[in-house]
Amino acid sequence: DRALTVLGMESSCDDTAAAVLRHEPGTAPVILANVVMGQAALHAPFGGVVPELAARAHAEKMDLAVEQALAGAGLSLGDLDLVAVTAGPGLIGGVLAGVMCAKGIAMGAGLPLVGVNHLAGHALTPRLTDGAGFPYLMLLVSGGHCQFLLVEGPDRFTRLGGTIDDAPGEAFDKTAKLLGLEQPGGPAVEREAARGDAARFRFPRPLLDRPGCDMSFSGLKTALIRSRDQVMAGRGGLTRQDRADLCAGFQAAVADVLAEKSRRALAECTARGLRPTAFAVAGGVAANQALRLRLTEVAGDVPFLAPPLRLCTDNGAMIAWAGLERFRAGGTDGMDLAARPRWPL
Ligand code: KG4
Ligand code: ZN
Numbered sequence: 001d002r003a004l005t006v007l008g009m010e011s012s013c014d015d016t017a018a019a020v021l022r023h024e025p026g027t028a029p030v031i032l033a034n035v036v037m038g039q040a041a042l043h044a045p046f047g048g049v050v051p052e053l054a055a056r057a058h059a060e061k062m063d064l065a066v067e068q069a070l071a072g073a074g075l076s077l078g079d080l081d082l083v084a085v086t087a088g089p090g091l092i093g094g095v096l097a098g099v100m101c102a103k104g105i106a107m108g109a110g111l112p113l114v115g116v117n118h119l120a121g122h123a124l125t126p127r128l129t130d131g132a133g134f135p136y137l138m139l140l141v142s143g144g145h146c147q148f149l150l151v152e153g154p155d156r157f158t159r160l161g162g163t164i165d166d167a168p169g170e171a172f173d174k175t176a177k178l179l180g181l182e183q184p185g186g187p188a189v190e191r192e193a194a195r196g197d198a199a200r201f202r203f204p205r206p207l208l209d210r211p212g213c214d215m216s217f218s219g220l221k222t223a224l225i226r227s228r229d230q231v232m233a234g235r236g237g238l239t240r241q242d243r244a245d246l247c248a249g250f251q252a253a254v255a256d257v258l259a260e261k262s263r264r265a266l267a268e269c270t271a272r273g274l275r276p277t278a279f280a281v282a283g284g285v286a287a288n289q290a291l292r293l294r295l296t297e298v299a300g301d302v303p304f305l306a307p308p309l310r311l312c313t314d315n316g317a318m319i320a321w322a323g324l325e326r327f328r329a330g331g332t333d334g335m336d337l338a339a340r341p342r343w344p345l
Helices: 040-046 051-073 092-109 118-130 168-178 185-193 218-235 240-271 289-299 316-328
Strands: 004-010 015-023 030-038 082-088 113-117 136-141 146-153 156-162 279-282
Touching (some): 004 051, 004 316, 015 316, 030 316, 040 051, 082 092, 118 146, 118 156, 168 185, 168 218, 185 240, 185 289, 240 289, 279 289
Parallel strands (some): 004 082, 082 113
Antiparallel strands (some): 015 030, 146 156
16 A cells, blocks of 8 residues: 555536545545635626536636646646545536546546545545544534445445435525525524524424434424514514524524434444444535534534534535545546436435
8 A cells, every 4th residue: 555646626616626635544645735716706696606607617717726726736647546536426417527527537547436426525524624433423414415324434424314305505596595694695694593482383393203313394384484474464574583593593493403304323333233433424414513512502512513614515526535435446537438317425
């Protein structure tokens, strides 16, 4: 096992990302460069990611992201040992753009190629940032994902449960929209909630009455609309305090559900005879401080790991790392590597 320098590329949603990572066995991996080119401004007028626009932007920007990552690392293609790329799941046009670009680079530079599952990228991040040992429990919470994963090896993931409808980030974004706050909704709702009274509105905690780790967040939206409309009907509008109280009530409901289901997921690990080395979170919603606090409490004696935000959200470093883990375990792909819109772990 020798030191390896890996290029990681990510384009499955609305971030064009490339990173260079170096790892010498027995030492902590080093992120030499981590370039993320977001597309927020491109999609903003449409109120959501437009797949065709995203794909075109990825195809146009990926070369540049790679160039910047190499320049940032002070390296050239000849210094690389491996090219890792997200091969799914995600918006197929974007994934395809990344895979094609990665094939071109691997072929041109005579380097091995590894296709990475985007979710594995998120799920293995605690090993990149904190050297987490197997097994550990991961809660992935973003705008598109919400699931508990038991991670037992670089290629051994068990889904213990997840959302049956919306992801929490999506719920935060919708709440912000319904209350006239800016997007992305998460940070805006958290800011308002900090000034609000969580006890004024009592929102549902869906599926808590059912066993298991599945969750549901779409009903919260309906409840929020009802409460908002009741207040507006009485007063003809929302005051700043109404808005803050609605945000606080909503955030408390999300945190309660995630905390209780995390407790169950940890109990499920124990029931399987496993002692997790850590309870880790990833995804944009993991930025929420109120939520982090609750999850820390739930973790108890199990170390709670929350990677830095730039590595919690979509990035190339996590793909480089997951690719490296796969490569070290003997996995590589050929020029027939396919882009997959759906790819369960
Ligand atoms: O992981 P991410 O950057 O992208 C994907 O969805 O893949 O997550 C973005 C989501 C958005 O829905 C955003 O509103 C949410 O994460 N988010 C937050 C916070 N910061 C970002 N949600 C709650 N509280 C926050 N502080
Ligand atoms: Zn992601």
